[in-house]
Amino acid sequence: MSLEASVGDRRRSPVGGMPRRLDIAAFGAMGLSVAVTVLIGLLGPSAMVPRLPGPSWQPPYSLDVPVSAHLVIAMGAAAIVLGGLGLAAALRSRWRPEARWLLMAGCATAGLLAFLPPSGSADHLNYAAYGRLVTLGQDPYAITPALLPHDPVTGAVEEWAGVTSVYGPVATAVQALASLVGGDSVRLTVFVMAVVNAAAFIGTALLLHRFARGDEELRGRAALLWAANPLMIYHLGAGMHIDTLAIACMVAALTVRGAASGLLLGVGIGVKLNAGLVALGxxxxxxxxxxxxxxxxxxxxxxxxxxxxxxxxxxxxxxSAASKKVSLATPWQLVKVGFQSLFGPGAYSAWIQIGSLLLMVCLAWLLLRALPAGTASGDTAPAVAAAMVVAWLFAAPYALPWYDGLAFALLAMASWPALEGFMVARVAVLSLGYLPAREALRPEDLLWMKTLLRERVVPWTLLALTVVLVCWAARAPGRARRRRASAEPRP
Known part of the structure; x- marks a missing residue:
């Protein structure tokens, strides 16, 4: 799994030629998506951007331009749709800019976003509060921010004030370090975490670029799937979710050998427990x-x-408690509602957990059988890890769009175009279901975004996508055998 052995002697030709109109449109849509994402943060507090208490001279900075909830939510939807369509088209394109330009553009954007307030959710306020609890001598796994409502940091938490931390001890240590620097300023605390997040995002991009050296096709796809991916920039760059740190650890673990690999795997699991699936690779x-x-x-x-x-x-x-939950946008919500209509009120968590585990095992087995031909004798760890993580994402009863970042990073290390398409479709659909992610500030006339889009349209769409994925994976080995047979010389 060393960097030197990761791509072996492969020497693929880079995607070249002159760009077509469709190519220009694809990369233009991606660029516009990223620009809209940056603009959402630059405008300042809104339905998509939580206000950060603290001295205004401290970073992150914004223009503090009043913007209506309808407009900023529409901007978020535009960023997702443009990013999803542009990325899907760019991955299939016969032309793309050099990987290094995509890499530099993505890294520069991630660095810029660290100086803008996070957008898309209020999770960073939770992170700041858990770090603050540690610096106050409290245990964030036993004490909720709601118990300190008058503290300037814990009192700023929005929807999850009554919930203890679900993040690993390494994540909590980073949050505590940010709190030590930020003190009673939410703004400065969040900025320190944003710098760590940007460093993790950029570090992952550089590792992926180095991993694929000597293979320009893989380098280009890696840049598209991570550094220049508008959906990952939206969720992990602008959204500043702790998942970015876990992903950086896991990608690093796959690029080294021996004890160093094990140490990085352990640290990644110390950030988020479910990142441990990567260890199966x-x-x-x-x-x-x-x-x-x-x-x-x-x-x-x-x-x-x-x-x-x-x-x-x-x-x-x-x-453990979170593992029994069912999020509204997953197909398991449809199963839960079906059970309730047939058997009466109840969470039916045990049934759903068993069903999701069986689906995950089935999907993992099918995806392992469908591994790209090049992984049979080469570096299989990223592809196997990607298969396991994708199986988990499609089978999990509780899912949020930024969870998908782990799969994109792993796919950036493997050459698996078909599975990339499934993941782009999944994260785009799921992202639309979680607009604006801040329930309290969604206008009343947009309630349909929750009751119709999140609770019905998205679950049914993801169910259909899961069925298609199962059918594709089941038929993939047969298609591969037919291709090999047709390629064999005839007597």
């Missing part, structure tokens, strides 16, 4: 090398045990 690749597997697995396990033991076993309480 290295485990699969090293299955015929027991000694190397023992080093990686042993180091990763020891790191995870140490991290969570220091924080205490109660750290997992909220994660």
């Amino acid at each position: 290295p485990a699969w690749e090293l299955r015929r090398s027991p000694g190397r597997l023992a080093v990686v697995a042993g180091t990763a396990t020891a790191t995870v045990v140490a991290i969570y033991a220091l924080a205490g076993p109660h750290v997992l309480d909220q994660v």
